[in-house]
Amino acid sequence: MSIVFSGQAGQGLQTLEAITTKLFKRFGYHVFSYSEYMSRIRGGNNTTQVRVSSRRVASYTRRIDIFIPMQKDAMRRFHDRITHETVIIGDRAFIEERYLEGHYPVIEVPLTALARDAGGAVYGNTILLGLLSALFYVDRQLMEEELRTFFSSLEEQRLQKNLHAAEIGYEEGKKLLKPGQAAISIEHSEGVERELLMDGINAVGLGALAGGCTFVSSYPMSPSTGVLVFFTQKAGRSSVVVEQAEDEISAVNMAIGSWYAGGRALVTTSGGGFALMVEGVSLAGCMESPLVVHIGQRPGPATGLPTRTEQADLLFVLHSGHGEFPRAILAPGNIEQAFALTRHAFYLADKHQVPAFILTDQFLLESRYNIPELDTSKVYDQPFIVRTEKDYRRYTLTESGISPRGVPGFGAGRVRTDSDEHDEQGFITEDFGMRTAMVRKRLKKMDGLMEELLPPAFIGPEDYENIIVCWGSSYHPVIEAVEMLGRKDTAVLHFSQIYPLAPDIAGYLSRARKKIIAESNATSQFGRLITCETGMDFDLRILKFDGLPLMPEDIYDALNGQLL
Amino acid sequence: MASLYDFDHEIDIAWCRGCGNFRILASLKNTLSELELDPDTVVLVSGIGQAAKTPQYLDVHYFNGLHGRSLPAATAIKASNRGLTVIAESGDGDTYGEGGNHFIHAIRRNPGITNIVHNNMVYALTKGQASPTTRVGFVTPVQPQGVTEEAFNPLAVAVSLNAPFVARAYAGDEEQTSEILKKAITHKGYALVDIFQPCVTYNKVNTYQWYKENTYYLGEDYDPCDRPAAFAKALETGKYPLGVIYINDDRPAFEDTLDAYMHDTRPLYERTIDLDGIKRLMDSLRT
Ligand SMILES: Cc1ncc(C[n+]2csc(CCOP(=O)(O)OP(=O)(O)O)c2C)c(N)n1
Numbered sequence: 001m002s003i004v005f006s007g008q009a010g011q012g013l014q015t016l017e018a019i020t021t022k023l024f025k026r027f028g029y030h031v032f033s034y035s036e037y038m039s040r041i042r043g044g045n046n047t048t049q050v051r052v053s054s055r056r057v058a059s060y061t062r063r064i065d066i067f068i069p070m071q072k073d074a075m076r077r078f079h080d081r082i083t084h085e086t087v088i089i090g091d092r093a094f095i096e097e098r099y100l101e102g103h104y105p106v107i108e109v110p111l112t113a114l115a116r117d118a119g120g121a122v123y124g125n126t127i128l129l130g131l132l133s134a135l136f137y138v139d140r141q142l143m144e145e146e147l148r149t150f151f152s153s154l155e156e157q158r159l160q161k162n163l164h165a166a167e168i169g170y171e172e173g174k175k176l177l178k179p180g181q182a183a184i185s186i187e188h189s190e191g192v193e194r195e196l197l198m199d200g201i202n203a204v205g206l207g208a209l210a211g212g213c214t215f216v217s218s219y220p221m222s223p224s225t226g227v228l229v230f231f232t233q234k235a236g237r238s239s240v241v242v243e244q245a246e247d248e249i250s251a252v253n254m255a256i257g258s259w260y261a262g263g264r265a266l267v268t269t270s271g272g273g274f275a276l277m278v279e280g281v282s283l284a285g286c287m288e289s290p291l292v293v294h295i296g297q298r299p300g301p302a303t304g305l306p307t308r309t310e311q312a313d314l315l316f317v318l319h320s321g322h323g324e325f326p327r328a329i330l331a332p333g334n335i336e337q338a339f340a341l342t343r344h345a346f347y348l349a350d351k352h353q354v355p356a357f358i359l360t361d362q363f364l365l366e367s368r369y370n371i372p373e374l375d376t377s378k379v380y381d382q383p384f385i386v387r388t389e390k391d392y393r394r395y396t397l398t399e400s401g402i403s404p405r406g407v408p409g410f411g412a413g414r415v416r417t418d419s420d421e422h423d424e425q426g427f428i429t430e431d432f433g434m435r436t437a438m439v440r441k442r443l444k445k446m447d448g449l450m451e452e453l454l455p456p457a458f459i460g461p462e463d464y465e466n467i468i469v470c471w472g473s474s475y476h477p478v479i480e481a482v483e484m485l486g487r488k489d490t491a492v493l494h495f496s497q498i499y500p501l502a503p504d505i506a507g508y509l510s511r512a513r514k515k516i517i518a519e520s521n522a523t524s525q526f527g528r529l530i531t532c533e534t535g536m537d538f539d540l541r542i543l544k545f546d547g548l549p550l551m552p553e554d555i556y557d558a559l560n561g562q563l564l
Numbered sequence: 565m566a567s568l569y570d571f572d573h574e575i576d577i578a579w580c581r582g583c584g585n586f587r588i589l590a591s592l593k594n595t596l597s598e599l600e601l602d603p604d605t606v607v608l609v610s611g612i613g614q615a616a617k618t619p620q621y622l623d624v625h626y627f628n629g630l631h632g633r634s635l636p637a638a639t640a641i642k643a644s645n646r647g648l649t650v651i652a653e654s655g656d657g658d659t660y661g662e663g664g665n666h667f668i669h670a671i672r673r674n675p676g677i678t679n680i681v682h683n684n685m686v687y688a689l690t691k692g693q694a695s696p697t698t699r700v701g702f703v704t705p706v707q708p709q710g711v712t713e714e715a716f717n718p719l720a721v722a723v724s725l726n727a728p729f730v731a732r733a734y735a736g737d738e739e740q741t742s743e744i745l746k747k748a749i750t751h752k753g754y755a756l757v758d759i760f761q762p763c764v765t766y767n768k769v770n771t772y773q774w775y776k777e778n779t780y781y782l783g784e785d786y787d788p789c790d791r792p793a794a795f796a797k798a799l800e801t802g803k804y805p806l807g808v809i810y811i812n813d814d815r816p817a818f819e820d821t822l823d824a825y826m827h828d829t830r831p832l833y834e835r836t837i838d839l840d841g842i843k844r845l846m847d848s849l850r851t
Contacts, residue, residue, distance in 0.1 A: 022851075149851065196849045209842050214824070214832040215644060217636075234845055239835050241643050241824040246669035250636040253629060257609070257637030260627050262833025263644035283630050374846060376839060385833055407833050408607050408625035408641075409648055416619075418628040419612070427620055428628075 001184060002061050003132070006047045006078065007070035009040055016125045017048045017368075020132060023146040024052050025197050025370050027138045028188030032057040032369040036548060039222070039306040045073060052136060054187040058334060058369050058476040062553040068128065069094035070111075089131075107176060114168055123165035130169020134177065136184055140170060195372050200365040203338035203374075204294055204358065205230030208266050210339070210376060211346025213292070215241045215263035217254035219273055222306050223362035224296035227268040248273040252280030252291070259289045260417055262385060262407035264346060268294040271313040272303065278320045281355050285325030287417045288395070288403070288442065290349035290356070294342065297361040299547050308547030309362035311472055312521035315529065317357050318499055324439065326352070326446040329499040330454070331359040333475030337496050338364060339374045341454075348452065350384045352445050353402060359498065361520070363549035364473035388413030393424040397437055401444030450500050458508065460491025465564045467512035469538070470519060471495040471526045474550050478518050481555035490563060498526070506534040514564050518542040520550050567597040569622040578617055584735035584761035584772075585615060588682055591733075591741040592653075593622055599746060606649045609638040611663065613689045615655035615682030615761070632662025635670040638677045643819045645831035646676075649749065653680040656758075657687045657695040660716050664696070667718070671725040671754055676817035678748045678755045681718065682735070684763035685770050692766035702769060719798035722756045723791065723810045729755035730794070730810040734779055735762065736772050740806070747808060753817045760804070782807035 003020075007013050013035065021031045030053045037046035049064075051057045064081050069090045075082065076096075082088070088099055089107045099106055109131065115124035126147070133143045147166055151159050177183065204227050208216075218228045231242045241263065245251035248269055255265035269277060274295050284291040295317060299310035317329055328348045332338040342358050349356035388406035392413025396403040403424075408415045416426025421438060423429040459479060460467075466489060470478045475494045482490055493508050495501075509515050509530075515538045517527040522545040527538050542558040544550045570593070579585045596606060608619035612631035619626035629637045638652035659667055659681045670679070685702070687693045693706045696716035703710050722730040729751040733741040741759060748755035760779065762772045782805050788794060794810035819825070828835070 026851075194850055196846060198849045202845075202849060206842060206845060209845075210837065210839075212837050214835055215640065217640065234848075238838065238841060239824050239828050239832075241822050241832065243643070243673075245636065246665055249633065250666055250669065253633040253636035254640035256629070257627060257640030258644045258832070260637070261607070261641040261644035261648065262831060263640070264832070265640070279630055279633075283633075287629075376842060376846075407645075409605050409645055409831070410833060412604065414623065415625045416628075417626070419630050420628065426626075428617070 001052045001065045001186060002063050003050045003052065003066040003068065004047050004064045004078070005050070005068050005070060005128075006045060006074035008043050009038065009046055010042045011070060012122070012125045013046055013048045016128065017050065019129055019146065019150050020050050021197060021368060022150065023129070023133065023138060023143060024050075024136065025195065026146055026193050027136075027142055028190070028192045029053065029136070029186055030056050030189060030192060030370060031197070032059070032367065034060045034363065034367040034549065037307050045071070045077060047078075052186060054189060056369075058367070059480050059552055060363070060367065060477070060549045062551045070124070075099070109172055114172070115165070118165040118168055119161045123161060126162045126165035127169035127172070130166035131173040133166070134170045134173025136186065143170065192370060195370040196374065197368065197370045198335060199368040200335055200338045200360055201226035201230055202234070203335045204268075204342045204360065204365070205234060206374065207339040207342025208292070208346065209240075211292070211343035212264045213240060213266050213346060215255065215258040215265035216268070217243045217245050217251040217258070217265065218268045219245050219248045219251050221270045221273040223298055223365050224268040224270045224273070224294060226365060227294055227296070248276035249279065252277040252293075253283070256280060256284055256287065256289045256291055259291060260287075260407065260415070262410065264290070264350065266292045266294060268296070270296050270298050271300050271316065274313070274317070274320070281327075282321035282323055282325070283419050284355045285321055285323060285327070285442070286419050288353040289417070290353055292345050292349050292356050292358070294358045294360065296365050297359065299545065305547045307362065309549050310520050310545060310547065311361055311474070312525065312545065314359065314498060314521075314525040317359060318529070325442050326354050326449055327499065328352070328354060328356040328449055329359060329497070330357065331472035331496055331498050332364065333457070333472060333494050333496050334364075335369065335371055336374065341496060343378065344454075348449065351402070352448050353405060354445060354449070359472060361473050385410065387411040388415065394426045395422060395424045395438065395441070397424060397441055400448055401441045402448065446500065453500055453502055454497040456502055456505065456508070457494045457496070458491060459494070461488060464491035464512060465489040466514045466516060467491050467493055467508060468555075469493045469495070469515070469517045469526070469530070471498060474518055474520060477550045477552045478555055480552035481559065484552055484556050485559060485563070487563060495526070498529070501529065501533050505530060506536060509534065509536045514539050516540040516542065516559070518550065518555055520544050567593045568603055569593045569596055569624060571623050575621060577621055579614060580765050582764045583614070584684065584763065585618065585682060587735040587738055588680070588741065588759055588761060589618055589621055591735075591738045591745060592618070592680070594738065594742045595745040595749065598742070599749060601649050605647055607641055607651070609634045609641060609650060609652045611654040611658040613655035613658045613687070615653065615684075616658055618653050618682075632658050633666065634658065635663060635666040635679065639670060639673060639675040639818065642675045642677050643822060645833065646819050646825070647831060650677040651680060651749070652677055654682070655688070655695070656681055656683040656685065656697045660696040660718055668721065668725065671722055671727045671756070673818045674728065674754045674815050676753055676819055678745070678757065680745070681756070681758045682761040683718075683758050684761040684767055686763055686767045688763050688766050699769070717798065718756065718758050719809055720795065723795045723798050726812055726815065727756055727810065728753035728812050728815055729808070730798070731755070731757045731808045732804065732806050733757055733759045734775050734806055735759050736775060740781065744808065751811070752813070753815055778802070779804045779806050781805075782809070
């Protein structure tokens with residue numbers, strides 16, 4: 001079931017999203033939610049999709065089963081997504097004429113008037129919650145409990161009014177359940193109520209903590225700011241140093257400074273902010289400093305669409321930084337991976353002394369759904385810093401290219417690090433032999449990164465005809481599309497590590513008769529990278545770049561009739 | 565005079581004969597020795613330029629980062645290990661030009677670091693272009709008609725931002741420069757020491773002779789805690805005042821305001837992962 005609330009900024013859609021997903025999950029339904037919203041604080045038109053299901057759901061769908069208009073103009077942007085099967089529930093005043101002519105299932109509920117009676121417009125959302133609870137057979141008692149938890153910071157009188165409003169909504173909803181009216185049947189699943197309900201922001205934040213993050217310096221930029229806020233709010237009072245820098249240049253140079261002094265630093269930004277950080281990436285490359293960069297992608301160029309989503313910074317991140325040095329780029333496909341790979345990024349960066357990137361996007365960061373558990377068994381504790389001896393050399397030439405990393409104040413050695421080309425001790429040098437040795441040493445670390453490469457996830461039959469390649473947050477939409485198609489001859493190959501790229505990709509591709517790639521950008525950046533590395537081309541590229549997430553239906557439509 | 569900070573081998577220094585940088589290096593070594601700091605805990609942080617090479621020439625830990633970025637790095641180093649003595653040292657171009665934004669915000673943020681700026685009023689390493697502190701009329705290969713921009717006044721900016729410690733020194737006077745540096749390093753919070761540095765190759769106007777004739781030391785009767793007076797001193801031209809221009813003891817150092825040290829005073833490198841804390845956060849997402 002896909003419910004879409006359509007209102008304006010400032011109308012409390014976020015609260016509604018939070019409380020409905022919590023309540024439905026508590027009742028045992030699988031839930032997913034995602035909001036698409038404009039870059040403004042008031043007005044405009046924003047919508048939230050909440051999916052309620054008996055199975056796990058993790059993608060944003062074009063399909064809308066229930067549409068709830070909450071403002072004038074709430075439907076204008078949705079004519080192509082409201083079908084004759086979409087039930088429209090709400091105030092007559094907010095329903096456009098064309099839907100009132102009897103061809104669409106419309107259930108008029110005087111929400112505005114009910115809210116007025118309940119004490120004011122602010123109670124409108126609670127009434128809606130009550131109404132939906134009744135429609136989805138959520139236990140009334142449970143609803144009340146959830147409201148009490150959710151509104152625990154409100155004073156008693158306001159809480160009572162909310163409870164009352166929910167009751168009103170619940171009664172309205174029950175009226176709709178009369179025979180012949182709407183009826184929803186979703187099985188609820190055992191154990192879901194104890195699952196984690198979280199978004200990508202929390203997953204990246206928790207992953208960083210599990211990776212031993214002790215320092216965060218950043219400059220706000222949607223959609224990455226949530227991760228910065230995670231550290232000041234959720235992880236507040238913990239042992240992480242958090243600073244809002246004056247700009248991204250400062251943020252990244254702070255992060256490298258912190259690593260030098262023994263911190264484990266993260267910067268979180270978006271493409272535009274990362275553009276300013278690029279000099280720092282190169283600095284980390286030269287200094288052989290670990291560095292963890294989280295980039296929440298949004299559509300560019302320039303300021304682009306600040307609150308929307310895209311996967312168009314892949315090649316930028318891959319090629320960022322002047323000069324030649326190794327790096328690792330990870331692109332989580334879902335919330336579990338956002339956690340695990342952020343942790344992994346700290347491990348890779350620290351062990352191999354390279355910049356490691358976590359490439360997410362607004363869709364992944366801001367979509368929220370329930371997951372059974374996060375695997376916290378793989379936590380590691382700072383094994384990579386050494387106590388220095390008197391004759392310590394920061395850049396000792398080694399077989400692996402990795403030199404033991406000391407920090408100032410821990411041991412008797414001097415820790416010298418330089419952005420100029422340097423000798424083993426870290427002093428500036430222009431010796432051509434040393435230069436050559438240092439370049440080789442830095443690049444040698446690529447071998448170590450290759451050894452720890454995360455293989456792509458292969459989903460589907462061994463004897464496939466068609467293969468669909470995707471990366472990052474496109475994972476769930478592609479999987480769901482293939483399920484919709486019901487094809488037994490089609491496999492999905494998902495990459496959560498973009499660089500270094502798995503060498504066996506050519507094998508996977510060559511076994512398919514039709515090679516397809518799906519990604520959220522206009523020029524098929526990952527496809528081009530694969531072609532560059534393997535020489536193999538794709539037969540079909542499914543590309544989306546309007547600012548909305550890739551939807552299963554986009555892929556379904558594009559594949560229909562195209563598969564062998 | 566040999567010091568703890570000398571190397572026991574010859575070093576190849578990239579400065580011109582007679583460069584003011586030699587005098588600043590000597591003053592700094594002298595200061596560090598006299599302060600009897602544990603050399604294992606002294607970190608020099610610099611950007612890029614002739615001045616920014618200073619850390620290479622004394623036996624210390626150093627972070628020789630990017631042009632203009634010494635202050636963010638120094639701030640983070642101090643915030644990651646409060647036990648370190650952190651000195652950010654670069655030229656006027658590096659600190660006030662490329663790093664101008666960081667200069668402003670470092671003073672606002674107030675990390676407990678000393679910021680030494682070798683102010684030679686020119687970009688030396690890149691061969692003589694104008695810097696933010698170059699005086700109007702100064703002719704360079706890139707400003708052949710002479711500089712027209714108003715010179716940047718670091719001291720006035722620092723006083724206006726209420727920096728805890730603001731001083732000006734003259735490289736030619738090692739003894740006084742050392743005294744000023746000593747006060748700066750031992751002062752709590754951010755300390756700026758802008759040092760007039762003759763550049764013998766690219767600045768034939770502001771020479772040793774010129775600085776001698778155009779500077780004077782503030783007297784015993786000068787009160788650096790008087791902010792309006794300090795501001796007036798910072799604005800003085802013609803003859804430039806040397807010494808400690810402004811002192812303000814009211815501001816807490818950045819690293820001491822951090823939550824991360826409220827319940828745990830250990831430097832970051834000694835910390836381990838708080839798995840229970842992570843699990844608690846996860847549990848809060850279950851309900
Ligand atoms: C991003 C960047 N831009 C430009 C340069 C070139 N550059 C190196 S040092 C310098 C100016 C140096 O002037 P200053 O900081 O006053 O130091 P000085 O050499 O005079 O001691 C410039 C422009 C650089 N290294 N990096």
